[in-house]
Each structure stands twice: as structure tokens, then as C-alpha cells.
Amino acid sequence: MSTFDGRIREYPAIAVDNFQPTRPGVRIFLLSHVHADHLSGLDSRSFNIPLYCSEDTAKLLPAVRAEVSEPGTKKRSPAGKYTHLKPFLKPLEYQEPTQICIGAETITLTLFTANHCPGSTMFLIEGSKGNVVYTGDMRAEDWFLDTLESHMSSFSNILHVYLDTTFCHESFADFPSKSRSIEAFMEVIRQYDAETCFVIGYNILGVEPIWDRIYEDYGEKVHTIVRSTQRLSSF
Template identity: 45%
Template sequence: MSVNGKVIPHTPLAVDFWQVRKCPGTRLFFLSHMHSDHTVGLTSTWSNRPIYCSPTTATLLRLKLQVKEKWIHPLELDEPYLLPMDDIGKEKLTVTLIEANHCPGSVMFLFEGYFGSILYTGDFRYTPSMLHSRQQATQQIKEIIRRHPNHNVVIGLYALGKESLLVELAKEFKTWVEVSFERMQTLKALELPDVFTTEPGAGRIRVVEQSKICSANVHKWDKEQPTLAILPTSRPLVPFHPNVHVVPYSDHSSYQELEDFVSALKPTSLVPIVAMWFRDQDDSYRMKNETGRGV
């Protein structure tokens, strides 16, 4: 699995980077969100330095990875915090957590200190246009379901993200959303509305891991009961079955949104952390994890 984290040069800071042997001089560790490609190397045996993150990510960190409580330091969003950068407190920095609009608990970090100002975006979806594309995708999913009133619905998702979509669908179609016991633990930790169940067959909509949406499973589900499979994703997937619907629902910024973000911020420089561009289903582009200096 790829490591989507970074030790920030000329500072003792690391974000989403947990390979301690490769960064012996790092003192402050930050976690932007709980997607697995940002927690590579972080386990229940972590005992090196405090981990700073949002309160929601802190809850998920305890639940998912069983990191010991003493190492988890949740910080509220939009509040500047002064943190020591050495053992004697001679050097300090200010960090502010900013909503990233990516998944529950996801944040950007604004670091300010002797090195200047650094905005570490991680994965994010820039406002204001971000809501428009999500609303379009949600409406498209609702229309697909409405056109098939006698079908059950299976939605393929990763372990974290798009919970608001599930809540909206549950309310729209007045049904329970069936999930696994493991996902239910996460949903309870997030304190979402009571629309989820682990009881098989209790609702018309069921959530599975995205990898479970395959030809064999779709054929099996359809034999038991007419079933739609929906993949809300920005990945360029091609539907492989008439009952499989790929809807471009993204939790990342499009290329235009990235341009708007940079234009608004006017950083003195941009440092890509993962220098890879991905073409989305809607012909937009996104680059994962940028750091903007000189905010």
C-alpha cells in the first residue's frame, strides 16, 4: 500500500508518516484522517510521540487501531494551539486544524513557526463548488433507485466516507441501511442518525466493501432478489453488468477546484507530496496531497 504522508523538510513535523526509523529527528506527529493509506505503519504498539488529530479521528484511532490513549491528543478545529518543538520548550509552533471536507474527521493543518507558514492539505475537497457536484451525484443515485422500485440496493464503499449519502438515502426511501458489525461500530462512534442496522434483510439498502461489487456477487444477489449495485466513486470504473451503476461521487477536489484553491490562497510555493495525477470519472483531475508554503 502506498504511503501518503510526509516528513516536512527542515522541521520536526510529520503528517500521516509513521516510519519512525526513517525520521529520527521528528518530534510532532499529525494524522489528517483515518483512511488506511494515511495510517501505514501506525499500529496499537505506537509508543513514540503524541499524535495530534481531530476529535473524530481520535475516536476512530482508538476504535480501529487501538492506539493507547496516552498517545492520542485531539485538537478542536479552527482553534490555534501552541506546541513545543523541543524538550525545553525553547522553540514553539502554532497549529490550527481546518475542515478538509473529505471524510469524517479529516482536516488540513496550518503550521506557523520559525519556518514560516505551511498549509498541509492532505486529501481535501475545496469549497464552494464541492457541494454542487456531490448534490448532483446524490440526485443521480436517487433517480436510479426510483426507476427500480422493486429492486434491493447494494452500495459499494470503502471503510470510511460517504456516510452522509447513506443517511440521505435512508431518509429519502424510508428504509434501514444494512451494514456489517464492524462498520456499525464506526457509525456509532460518529454519532450519526439512527438509520443503520446489522439485521440481514431489515432494509432495502445494504452497504458492502467496494471490492465485493463483482460479477459473481451481482449475479448471486440478483438471483435471490432483483438487485441494483451502486458504486459512488471518482475512480474511472466501467460498469460490467446492466445492474451495476457507477456514479461520479468524489471526496477529492477536481482540477478546477485545486486551481481556485491556489488562486484564493496565493502561496509562495507548492510542494506535491504524492506527485501523481488521477483522471476522474467526470473528466476532472485531482492530485493527492499538496502542501502549500507561505500561506
């Protein structure tokens, strides 16, 4: 759960993952990914500020459906909750520095994958007030860090890092990789006979590698609910 207030202290005209259109002085917003705890304020129909994100996030965001409460049930509207944002979306490619004018200030914005879910992004902001990195939610596995090393020249002279500290505790010193986690998941499935029908209650963006692995190991179709299919079809 994100608790970040969205403020980039060095650049008050930039806010990230916390979207209040009435926030004074904000000229551009950055969105790291489309998990619900990072979308606060984007459902406002008065939103009219440029919103920078990755290309995949720009495709996924309009596909997120609104929940509609009814007595005794929860449904999702057939209309996208964030379709009104399409005119303001500014998708950027990963690792392609982009200059953006914010009033009298010009910053260079570069996106890097965060290894969290499809479209997840880290932001490198370079400008006259210093260079800062916002990681968003990231998964810093060995291969991921090795990839970042090839871009170390981009991360020179960093003044501040806005860091995801969700699991920054000694109790998570041996945090399993995605591949180890998926293998543990598959070990549970293998304990049951081949006729067993599994109903797996994961419907959050980022668990797609589990479905891929089930198909690879068993050659069986994986059936998803309609809204998951609609979301993935946005790719």
C-alpha cells in the same frame, strides 16, 4: 492513494500521515484522517510519539479493526488495530490555535475541516521557519472555499502549501460536488421498481451522506455490517 513521504521540510521535527517511529528527529506526528493509505506505520506497537488530530479522528482511530487472514477468507479482529495509540493521541478542536513546544522551537498548530470524510483535517503550522499548510485529502467545493475565506487572516503569509493533487488534472475540470454525486446515485436507484433490494458495496468512511439520502427519500432503514456500526458508534 497517498504518496506523500510525510516530511514537512520547514519543520523536520514534524511528520504527517506517514508514521515511522524510528524516523530520526521527529518529535510530533499529525494525522489528517483515518483512511488506510494515511495510516502507514501507526500499527507499530513501539509507537510512542505525540499524535495530533481532530477530535472525531481521535474517536474513530481506536475503532478501526485489524484484518486477520485465514485460508480462503479475510476477517477482522474484534480488537482495535490502533488501541495502543490512545495514550499518545492529542485531539484538537477545529479553528483553535494551539501552541506546541518542539525542543527549542514553538509552533502554532491550527486545524481546519478538509471536507473529505468525518474528522478529516487540514493543518496550518506557524513558526519561525515560515507558515505552511498541509491540506491532506480535501474536497474544495464552492461552499467549502467560501468558508475558508472567512478565515483568510489565518492563512496570511503562507510560505508553502502541501497540496492534495489527486484530481489536479484538466480532465477533472468539471468535478461534481458531493450533492451532484449523491443525486446521480439516487437517479440510478429510481430507475428500479420499489420492490428492488439494493446491496451497495461501499464501506469506507465518508459515504454516510448516501445512507442519509436513501433514508430521507424512501424512509427505509439502511442495514450495515457490524464493523461499520461499531465505527460510527464511536461518535
